Amino acid sequence: MALNEMHAEAVAGIVDRVLVRYRRDPSCMVQMLREVQEALDWIPPEAIDRMQASLAVPRTKIEGVAGFYAFFYLQPRGRYRILFSDNVTDRMLGSEALLQQLCSNLWIEPGKVSEDGLVSVDRTSCTGLCDQGPAMLVNNRAISRLTATRIDEIAELVRSKVPLAEWPADFFAIDDNIRRADILLDAEFAPGAALAAARARAPDEGIAASNMRSWREGLPSGIGGPIATLDEIKRANLRGRGGAGFSTGLKWESCRNAPLKAGQQRIVVCNADEGEPGTFKDRVLLTSKPDLVFEGMTVAAYAVGATRGFVYLRGEYRYLLEPLNAVLAKRRADNLLGRDILGIPGADFDIEIHLGAGAYVCGEESALIESLEGKRGTPRNRPPFPVTNGYLDQPTIVNNVETFAAAALIALNGGDWYAAIGTKHSAGTKILSVSGDCERPGIYEYPFGVSVRQVLADCGAGDTQAVQVSGPSGICIAPAEFDRIIGFEDIPTAGAFTIFDNTRDMFEVARNYVHFFQHESCGFCTPCRVGTSLLMNLMDKLARGCGSPYDFAEIEKLNQLLQSMSHCGLGHTACNPVLDTIARFRPAYEKRLTQKDFTPAFNLDDALSQARQMTGRDDTHAHLSTTHGGQA
């Protein structure tokens, strides 16, 4: 047998094992591609051959999906695939120098594969380890707290081809860093207690029958436990923790009231995509309180009558998969998942974990559902909304990790208890992911209403110039606003709280965020696909010293267009970091406006750099002096 035939056969064997595990179901495409890549280090054409034949789907479908996600490789990327987290906090902690150190150590260029095909080094969007950066992923396993010494050790391990499984275990230690705990992170919680409390709220007579009917059929009103549970959630005034702050009770009720077609079921999805740079509280909830989150999902299933659940876990948190699956297995063994949960007839619900593969936009709920269905993560046209037409066209609720954890506590302690915490418009607590310039970065849970100033004091921030609340899609505030409070009535947040002291250049902060949006735009709609690139080019132009006041007007215009024409929230918010910093830190920009009149971004001398590199020349005659266009 020829060598390439043997290779194809070996690949087919590996692919087949993966496909069987997913029952050859094309809606599991993202999961199948992930496992194929985990086994083969990339997704070779032979693997696609086999998938195409075995799944009976067109090749274009497989390649289209694989091509969308940053963590899927249709070209070889080496046996060690190293990605440096490129959040602004990683940069502040020196990630770029470490990246250069590793590259020169391994004799490779960033973004390229080494000539022997052993290793590649590149950058990736925030990996959610901002409180213990700089961080990297090696074949999707996270290493935090990188230092120059650690980089040398890593280079040596790679050069000696030590399998990742044999790298020192302490490299992979990730800390929770819980600095302030409140009702959620302090909860003494026995698995099953919230469900038992929810059931106990049902009127006594006919409880079994009413539960059974409602769980299966999600009948609209008037029956037993599920309605009582929904009432508690509403009474608690719980609002979504994923950013938009939609009323959880209303969302659940719409899903419950949505008609089911024959053969359909209701779906509960936990959004653990946590892609917003600077956010890492869902990671900590999933490591420290997984039962609370899963129980919240089960409470939701009880309330809306859902029988199937998913956790959509970002690919960057791949290392959480096994521990979380172990918790799920335990819950099944304890009859907290599966059939007739807690002995309630018809109370059937189970949870599977699906992993993402490096796409921030998949945190948007309809893109998330597309990805769960094994497709490219493109946001859907709405209406219809997921509550009526979600996963495989079935009624679906999508909620953030923290929302489910809060729901479990509400089921346990009641809505009134919860509503009394926080402020009038923002009930309960909020978990903040604090990072950047402070002494004690980490996780801080506060009742809503806490002031920015208080948080800064608690985490030991001094000389603070700015705080980016809720990540690049949130807002950037200056010291004059530090008495503002965290809450839906003032500063709503998905959790990121990134601190910049007076030594930081707020222009470069905004530029980093703009690069993030450009990299993460899904490319579906014209304004966001092209607009985020135009915005990035403008910011790079300012950074090169070619900016004029004219470019400010261009940025305003782009913002207007992205706000009004974009398909989803990514495009709507892509200009926020620039507008916020222009409004508050104008000197950082003015420093760059070396040109009074419009200056083109094109620089003839720069354009010749390729020719210089090819000819190995860098003498004065190989350079042009230009009359405009920034530095020579």
Place this chain on the structure above:
Amino acid sequence: MSHTFTLDGKTIPFEPGETILQAAGRAGVYIPHLCYHPEFKPHGSCKLCTVKINGRQTASCTMRAMVGMVVESETEEINAERRALTQMLFVEGNHFCPSCEKSGNCQLQATAYHLGMMSPHYDHFYPNRPVDASHPDVLLDFNRCILCSLCVRASRDVDGKNVFALSGRGIKTHLIVNAKSGRLADTDFTLGDKAAQVCPVGVILKKRQGFAVPIGERTYDKAPIGETLAEGK
């Protein structure tokens, strides 16, 4: 009668379930669009058809008409934004209209004229997009692809072939064809496919047909796109 909304002050009747763009088209009112085609499921990606409904902007090709909606379309504000979108589409690809076989029949070009686009305004991206001339009857010039996905939908939904799909992400989104080699010649695509006829720009071109109709006598040379497309065609 009862099922009507207003579009720029004009009363437009609609059938329940119809989108704003469909109803407007039937009433002979043109709303600029590129990724919409009456024979296919709306895509909602180019955003040219964006209108303002009760103060909020949304794509009219995917938004169902509802009784009493107040829709604005031909305002200077919206048209300026549409113009910016066409400029974005021009700089994102490589469009050299004078040497393009589609010139005069091209909806991007005609829409740009309609909107009074006088220059590309933005810096060109000059992407590197090799052409695919492998197929005996058809040339694919990806330089002009605006990612409208009409060929994708035509091949999938009408031809039952899935010859085309979008791959990549963000600004790197691109069209791929259904062959391991990545070449159109190695697919089951034929000139008779619906997908061979739907491209609004000059990507999917019939070979050996170049300039059969002289420039100056082509569809949008004779009448602007607003008049040509409004008849619900």
